[in-house]
Amino acid sequence: MPNPIELLEQRQLRSDLPRFKAGDTVRVHFQVIEGTRRRVQVFEGIVIKRQGQGVRETFTVRKQSFGVGVERTFPLHSPKIEKIEVQAIGDVNRAKLYYLRAKVGKKARVREQQHVAPVSSPGASAAEPAEPAEDHPEDEGGEEQVAEASAEEERS
Numbered sequence: 495m496p497n498p499i500e501l502l503e504q505r506q507l508r509s510d511l512p513r514f515k516a517g518d519t520v521r522v523h524f525q526v527i528e529g530t531r532r533r534v535q536v537f538e539g540i541v542i543k544r545q546g547q548g549v550r551e552t553f554t555v556r557k558q559s560f561g562v563g564v565e566r567t568f569p570l571h572s573p574k575i576e577k578i579e580v581q582a583i584g585d586v587n588r589a590k591l592y593y594l595r596a597k598v599g600k601k602a603r604v605r606e607q608q609h610v611a612p613v614s615s616p617g618a619s620a621a622e623p624a625e626p627a628e629d630h631p632e633d634e635g636g637e638e639q640v641a642e643a644s645a646e647e648e649r650s
Contacts, residue, residue: 503549508571514553516541516591517584517604522555522568523576534576537566540584540604542591544570556594558602563595583607 514520521538539557542565546552551570556563568575584604594602 506549506571510577511570512578512580514541514578514580515584516543516589517586518580519582519584519604520555521579521581523578524568525574525576538581539564539566540591540594542594543589558598561598563598563602 518541519539520541521536523534523536526533526535537555537557539555542554542556544551544553549571552567553570554565554567556565558564583606585607586604591604594604
């Protein structure tokens with residue numbers, strides 16, 4: 495029989511969160527309560543770590559604000575987080591990016607991951623194999639010119 499604490503924690507897990515990791519640039523829409531007023535504050539920065547698991551999982555976001563580094567740790571499954579938007583996917587090889595704390599300015603940037611999407615014409619189905627390219631007379635003439643040029647270089 496499952497533990498009642500585990501059952502309670504399972505109900506509190508959120509399923510509407512995007513997948514992100516350390517190095518990604520995110521925008522966290524967080525509810526701030528000031529007295530009787532409630533407003534949404536956006537915190538945008540680079541995720542420097544994710545830790546924990548289940549309901550206790552947290553992530554830390556770092557940003558530069560007027561030349562000062564600001565870090566904020568958010569509980570991942572908190573009901574106060576309205577949404578998390580992933581702005582860019584970082585290309586990093588570490589799970590914790592503490593080295594960014596010592597960097598300022600351009601050196602504190604994280605390289606963005608380059609996505610190479612398959613190029614196809616609109617209306618082409620993915621199941622159809624691409625047609626082989628036809629031989630063009632211009633291509634053949636270009637090959638002959640290259641062969642002639644390399645032959646001339648060998649003679650001299």
